[in-house]
Amino acid sequence: MAVYTEVADEELAAFVARYDIGAVLAVKGIAEGVENSNFLLHTERGFYILTLYEKRVREEDLPFFIGLMRHLAQRGITCPQPVLNREGEALGRLAGRPAAIVTFLDGMWVKRPTAGHCAGVGEALARLHLAGADFAMRRENALSLPAWRPLFMQADGRADTVSPGLAARTLSALDDLERAWPAGLPGGVIHADLFPDNVFFISGRLSGLIDFYFACTDAFAYDLAICLNAWCFEADGSFNLTKGQAMLTAYERVRRLDDAEVAALPILCRGAALRFMLTRLVDWLNVPPGALVKPKDPLEYDRKLSFHRRVASAAEYGLAR
């Protein structure tokens, strides 16, 4: 999270007064994250997270995210719960933005994940995929293949200022992906952004998942590809096979991948790397003046993409078959 929108004290007090959570004692902008504006809200009843939804979140999608968090919690997935105001609504408006208050989740995210953490994420991801099976709403993935070329166009010819050759590498990867992107894989609700900063642990055990604002209906194995990218590389850019193995084995203990998913894993990993490279590139080139945000490095994902382009089969990620 980050802070793009400032909220005046009086406006906040009036917003919070519509809820049954007591008066505001303190509020603090959260610098972490890049997508929405987030505040740690301390009220007479305890701690909450206040989110103002920004650029990439479409207002019409908010009922999907809010409904999903409630659905998953009912099926045993620990995630933030939207707090309803006295009119029974989870969504309101604050400082000109759509806004919600959600419950505060205990736990810390890990900066240096071990194979044990990767196993925890693999298991939680598979449980999330199963728990979403009877969620009635659908939301197309707005950041899947059809969105990638337009995103690249938004970089507006400036990709090579970030790294020489980045534009050509990206276009070549895009061409390949557009030719071979798989269709018809098993799918349903996916998290689509289950990075380390969205997974909390307490004493080494996974305690909860946050940030469902990219969740959508898409291939389960694509979600796994996102997690392999986000959790299983080392700081020096190498893929850690032990971590990949731990994540995939734990996932498969809950939900076994079928042959088509196994075969598609390398291309799904390429697509996932490209998706995060592109959003990071656009953000890197367009930091709003005055925003409390630290843009994330697009080149980390350019390097991951190069690795995946050399991968021939899922065995190279640690999948034993």
Ligand SMILES: Nc1ncnc2c1ncn2[C@@H]1O[C@H](COP(=O)(O)OP(=O)(O)OP(=O)(O)O)[C@@H](O)[C@H]1O
């Ligand atoms: N429900 C919650 N309980 C406790 N802390 C939270 C909660 N939601 C968010 N946070 C804190 O705020 C930080 C940023 O939140 P989040 O990842 O949702 O933001 P974002 O802008 O959507 O980020 P991202 O860049 O991951 O998309 C988290 O790392 C965590 O420290």
Ligand SMILES: N[C@@H](CCO)C(=O)O
């Ligand atoms: N998790 C994303 C940010 C949210 O889209 C990234 O690391 O690029």
